[in-house]
Amino acid sequence: MGQPFLEIEELNKGFGGLRAVDRVGFTMGRDEILGMIGPNGAGKTTILRLITAILKPDSGLIRFRGKDIVGLKTWDIVNLGIACTFQNMRPFRRLPIIANVMVSCLSPRAMKRGEWVKKVEAKAMDALEFAGISDMALEKASTLSQGDLKRLEVARAVATEPELLLLDEPFGGLSPAETDLMAKSIQRLHKGGRFGRLHSEGPAMIIVEHKLQQLMKIVDRIIVLNFGTIIADGAPEEVVKNREVIEAYLGKGGA
Amino acid sequence: MGLFGFYLKRLYTIFKGEVLVLPSRIVVILFFLVLLFLPVVTQDPYLLRILILASIFAILAASWDLLSGFTGQMNFGHALFFGVGAYTAALLNLHVHIPPWGGIPLGGLAAVLTGLIIGIPCLRLRGTYLALTTLAFPIILLGIVFAIPGITGGELGVSGLARLTGSRMGDYYLTVVLMIGLCTIMWKITDSNTGLIFHAIREDEVAVRASGINTTRYKLLAFSLSGFFAGISGGLYAHFMRIAGPSNLEISMSFTVVIWAVFGGIVTIYGPVGAVFILFPLLEFMRFWPEYRMLMFAVVILLILLYMPEGLFPWIRHKIETECPRCKIRNIATRKTCRICTAELD
Ligand SMILES: Nc1ncnc2c1ncn2[C@@H]1O[C@H](COP(=O)(O)OP(=O)(O)OP(=O)(O)O)[C@@H](O)[C@H]1O
Ligand SMILES: [Mg+2]
Numbered sequence: 001m002g003q004p005f006l007e008i009e010e011l012n013k014g015f016g017g018l019r020a021v022d023r024v025g026f027t028m029g030r031d032e033i034l035g036m037i038g039p040n041g042a043g044k045t046t047i048l049r050l051i052t053a054i055l056k057p058d059s060g061l062i063r064f065r066g067k068d069i070v071g072l073k074t075w076d077i078v079n080l081g082i083a084c085t086f087q088n089m090r091p092f093r094r095l096p097i098i099a100n101v102m103v104s105c106l107s108p109r110a111m112k113r114g115e116w117v118k119k120v121e122a123k124a125m126d127a128l129e130f131a132g133i134s135d136m137a138l139e140k141a142s143t144l145s146q147g148d149l150k151r152l153e154v155a156r157a158v159a160t161e162p163e164l165l166l167l168d169e170p171f172g173g174l175s176p177a178e179t180d181l182m183a184k185s186i187q188r189l190h191k192g193g194r195f196g197r198l199h200s201e202g203p204a205m206i207i208v209e210h211k212l213q214q215l216m217k218i219v220d221r222i223i224v225l226n227f228g229t230i231i232a233d234g235a236p237e238e239v240v241k242n243r244e245v246i247e248a249y250l251g252k253g254g255a
Numbered sequence: 256m257g258l259f260g261f262y263l264k265r266l267y268t269i270f271k272g273e274v275l276v277l278p279s280r281i282v283v284i285l286f287f288l289v290l291l292f293l294p295v296v297t298q299d300p301y302l303l304r305i306l307i308l309a310s311i312f313a314i315l316a317a318s319w320d321l322l323s324g325f326t327g328q329m330n331f332g333h334a335l336f337f338g339v340g341a342y343t344a345a346l347l348n349l350h351v352h353i354p355p356w357g358g359i360p361l362g363g364l365a366a367v368l369t370g371l372i373i374g375i376p377c378l379r380l381r382g383t384y385l386a387l388t389t390l391a392f393p394i395i396l397l398g399i400v401f402a403i404p405g406i407t408g409g410e411l412g413v414s415g416l417a418r419l420t421g422s423r424m425g426d427y428y429l430t431v432v433l434m435i436g437l438c439t440i441m442w443k444i445t446d447s448n449t450g451l452i453f454h455a456i457r458e459d460e461v462a463v464r465a466s467g468i469n470t471t472r473y474k475l476l477a478f479s480l481s482g483f484f485a486g487i488s489g490g491l492y493a494h495f496m497r498i499a500g501p502s503n504l505e506i507s508m509s510f511t512v513v514i515w516a517v518f519g520g521i522v523t524i525y526g527p528v529g530a531v532f533i534l535f536p537l538l539e540f541m542r543f544w545p546e547y548r549m550l551m552f553a554v555v556i557l558l559i560l561l562y563m564p565e566g567l568f569p570w571i572r573h574k575i576e577t578e579c580p581r582c583k584i585r586n587i588a589t590r591k592t593c594r595i596c597t598a599e600l601d
Contacts, residue, residue: 095458
């Protein structure tokens with residue numbers, strides 16, 4: 001009966017002669033956490049950017065809850081319930097951290113869903129609390145460490161109360177202890193519920209990550225990309241045993 | 256009487272707690288008071304004239320900061336809004352006999368419309384391209400002005416307009432009170448949630464979109480708000496000078512606005528306002544040495560920017576006030592501990 005939650009078909013994106021995303025297609029369910037892995041330059045970030053319309057696809061279909069979202073503006077997609085983080089972190093550097101998150105809280109989606117919260121500051125603060133950087137709320141974003149910037153990215157995305165969260169290397173630059181904390185937060189978020197005045201829908205997630213060990217612990221399924229195409233798709237334990245995947249990572253004859 | 260006394264006391268408490276604690280706020284209040292009470296001391300028409308024009312241009316400089324400083328949409332053709340406001344008020348006054356109090360706001364609205372029209376092609380442009388494109392708009396309008404001299408008066412402009420109020424004192428109080436009011440409104444806008452989004456657009460537009468904000472709408476809002484205040488300024492100028500002419504649209508007009516703003520310090524609103532009240536009288540004063548006027552003017556500005564790259568007023572503010580490392584509240588520089596959270600200041 002129902003439509004798949006997210007449905008991607010024949011997605012293509014080239015940069016000049018390079019096929020960064022080549023006929024990619026997959027579907028995912030409302031409650032899934034999907035890991036996306038692949039060597040550097042495989043096209044993972046590009047796929048996330050195509051979903052949120054930061055980049056335009058050359059061709060292909062993206063349906064969210066049965067609705068074709070190709071051609072919509074980024075802000076419309078975010079207000080439909082898809083939020084993303086940036087791999088290379090894009091904070092508003094000269095603004096305090098709390099103000100960074102307040103911008104997300106001012107989006108129509110967040111405003112509509114938090115009518116009972118009088119002040120956007122309060123909600124932004126709870127998003128910071130969730131990400132674990134509320135103690136630095138008043139510092140300028142330019143003073144943050146790499147790890148804290150990662151958390152700020154997550155706080156900003158979470159503040160729009162998404163149903164689908166796209167995380168681009170959320171563990172990048174984090175220490176092992178910080179990685180564990182972040183993984184716990186992600187799992188808590190996926191369960192849903194309230195974080196202070198912030199509400200979590202228990203979003204579905206696509207997590208792009210190079211740290212396989214930590215990723216395996218939180219995802220239900222992994223998609224492996226190489227040269228812009230999907231070379232494996234399945235349960236984490238199966239995927240890591242896949243011959244083609246091992247070759248893509250270690251080079252031919254590596255395994 | 257008791258009630259009156261009560262409110263007076265409340266007012267004094269607020270004044271003491273909010274204004275007297277920071278030198279920058281004392282300076283602002285003093286500046287406003289001096290402007291408002293100056294005619295009690297002197298009514299020298301030349302001095303009043305300079306302050307009237309400074310007030311009008313202060314609105315213009317602040318409106319540039321609202322758009323280009325806050326949202327980072329570099330507008331090198333701000334004279335467009337000024338000129339549209341001036342010509343609209345002038346033509347309405349001359350042909351339809353609309354008095355200044357009607358024509359000036361309509362001039363502001365015409366500039367809003369202009370802001371929307373030029374905002375749309377500017378949406379996709381950034382940096383140098385945006386700067387060059389905006390530079391062209393007033394020149395295009397200038398071409399139109401010269402093309403239809405029957406309506407616009409061509410080279411001579413539209414002259415013989417109604418006086419602003421009828422007396423120098425009236426003009427003075429009208430422009431000074433409007434300047435204080437409109438600049439306060441602009442400052443309030445930048446301090447609001449809308450201002451926060453403007454600021455974020457300047458930092459990283461893509462990230463603002465990814466936060467679910469319709470950046471197109473906010474950029475157009477910035478163009479039209481800025482246009483409105485600049486248009487009002489243009490209308491005031493036209494009625495004070497009793498002429499709207501092609502010089503209102505010239506490139507030098509656009510550049511002067513940028514110079515004022517950068518000199519005073521952008522992304523502040525108060526910086527450009529203060530800069531006009533220093534630079535405009537300075538330029539007038541240098542009339543006594545006409546051959547060196549522009550050269551000296553340029554030297555003053557270069558010196559300031561060399562030693563104070565953030566502009567004059569932010570530089571002064573950093574000297575007289577320190578930010579508490581803990582709660583980020585500003586304190587007078589002489590304090591050892593924060594007035595709010597009592598953290599040590601360094
Ligand atoms: N804006 C762009 N212009 C040109 N080429 C690009 C652009 N963005 C990405 N590419 C290229 O597309 C390919 C895929 O890039 P992408 O960023 O999606 O890889 P990735 O899988 O995220 O890699 P990483 O693990 O290093 O983040 C790379 O070869 C990259 O150089
Ligand atoms: Mg990437």
